[in-house]
Amino acid sequence: MNSERLRRKLKPFKDHRHLLMMSLPAMIKIFIFSYLPMFGIIMAFKDYVPAKGIAGSPWNGFRNFEFFFKSVDAWRILRNTIGLNALMIVVELLAGVIVALLLYEVASRRMLKTYQSVMFFPYFFSWVLVGLMLTTLLNPGTGMLTSLIHRMTGQEISFYSEPWYWIIILPLVGIWKGTGFSSLIYYSALMSIDKELFEAAEIDGASKLKSIRHISLPFLAPMMVMLTILAIGHILRADFGLFYFVPRNVSLLYPVTDVLDTYVFRALTVSGDFAMSSAVGVFQSAVGFVLIIGTNRVAKLFNKEYGLF
């Protein structure tokens, strides 16, 4: 009797064992890199002394959190993190969808592959390399772009000492590097649309824009919502590479480029306090958790299908 129930319970696992096996590496990866480190959370509530180990260090309640919330930069960092990330979510979503729609209209298969490869290429560059490439463009005095501007207008723009330029530069770099990848996702969603729909619309006299609005976009919407929910969940987690290596950690740019992750990294390497930095990490994760649940709820209110879970 009991074994019968057990067998019935295990049936789905048995039926899908091939799928399960295929996802096993991913599950192991997530377990090792996402679940195991969670025990580090206790470090945020301890006065970590390396010699005593994580378990042996004394507890100190919320004192580690004080470090961040008492810091004069807390407001600036939160503003930059949320502001720039929100801007980037919007801009990258638009860029990805628009490029995907454009690619969809490309008739020649060879040109399509060329466009895609060219746009995909920067995705494989490391942020360190991107940062150095940007410096050869923007460096005061010797940069290609700065000397071009200097020659044309006689003005010397110092990109590395004027933070406000970076509100534009950072999203631009983000798009340049990421659009190839994100447009691919949307493009594959477009590929799954039945071609007959477009043909029917054309026969009915719908313009290109109309068919995009009424056919393509509704098909892309669930994907857009899903990716946005995921992105909003990570809104407090800024891309460290983009914000640290691209502005070359130049302190003059901190008013714009300093985000939670770079701040934690600096605090960690300057004062070497692991407990204080992990407190900020815990805060990031907690807010991310609330955000992801919240956005998912909101998305479901609009349309049951849009929810991630």
Added chain:
Amino acid sequence: MKSIFRLTAIFSLLSAMLITGCQSAGSNGSNQKGDTGASSSSPAASQSSASSQEETLEPVKLKYYFYGAAKPGDEAVYDAMNKILKEKINTTVEFVKIPSNGDYTQKMTIMVNAQEEFDLAFTSPSYFDYFANAAKGSFVDITDLLPKYAPQTYAQFKPEIWNAAKVNGKIYASINQQIFARQSGFVISKPLADKYQFDPTGVTKQSDLLPFLEKVKAGEPADTTDQLYNAQMKNHVFSYFYPYYEWETIGGSDVPGVASSVLDQPKVFNEYDTPEFKEFILTNAEFQMKGLIAKDALTRPTFDASKYAASSMATLMPGIEETVKKTYKAEQYIIPLGDPILTTPNAIATMTAVSATSKHPERALMVIELLNTDKELYNLMVWGIEGVDYEKTGDNRIESLSGSTYGPAPGWMFGNQFNSFVSGTQPDDVWTQTKELNETAKVSKLYGFNFSPDSVKTEIANTSAIVNEYKAAFNTGMYGADTEKIYAEFLSKLKAAGVDKVLQEKQKQVDAFVAQKQ
């Protein structure tokens, strides 16, 4: 669904137990080993018969961290050193260089926090912060081990000097023998100064260099004058001038609050809220606006040291002419500021610590002892191999060979510099001179005082983060015409981050120290 949740919960708890279990077992194990090692070999040491000790020593491998650029000739030199070390104390040392001094603190701090196993490391109040790490337990307490395993090293300093290295009453690192009395100053390129008929003797502050640098800028071809003044953006350049002002840092140079330490009742104040600091940053801004400091100082990957016409120097010492000639690839005028002064941070400016993760602290101390007493070993480390890296020109005098692929390894970073060969224009008695200077220097009233930062940890973390944010831009004058405005903003940020609380705490501890001394 529920059962899956339960399963993961059990799994995670299990692995947590596993991790903590491993950790405590590991740390216990190493502690025990250290203890038994110390107690078992102590009788041998107290008999102080070196030969009997040798016989009982089992082979050991140690890891030693310091900073410097790796060179192709390093391995040959380290092999030669290990031959001596193997023969004398049956020890092999793996010497590991962290490529740049700017990254050294960072790399070592992470290693300590990650409980990485190593044995010896270079430490100082400004690199791999000695005070913070000693207080945190990153280093082995060597108060008792030092006299036992490194008796001659211990004997080479008076007890007062060792007091400077004490944190909470205990010694956590061995002091390197070198110049203690600190005097800072400027170096100026001799060929350029002579060419533009500049008299360097009149220079008493950075702005005095302005007319000279401007002349060079106007007179020399543009591609050699893009970086005339060495701004040293990553360093705490302003602190170079403390000996001149007779100020003394308290507990690490990035933490605000210094004291004028030759006064009878030293007063702690915010070094950034002073006319001296304001002048420092305004001069830098002027240098930047006139093109004397590299325009792209913050983003340029490497600088050409031979292009500098002038530079500030943290420490001048007898024989410095030779060192700076090597660095800047031209003869230099040396301009000292004020009198040499002996303070706690200066006495312990360079030290060697034994890591708390070391399995063989007693052996690590024996290596320290040999670096302090064995002339051959020490000079191998500093100068390399005879005939390959240098040749002897006198009994104790050498000349570096141009084909050398080793070094430079600064003599103050390890052991006893008084054992070093002399070279170039250094006088034969340079080390006697240094010793004399150490003994005759003005002594700070706070000598032997060490700050304990625990009660203002949050404020220290936040204020030093602010100092570090502005440091590079102030050093290079990047704020240009906005400097005064940014300076006001900087001060108000420090205030908001609780600098006053840090100052108060420092004053409190200073007062207690002075009272107890009287």
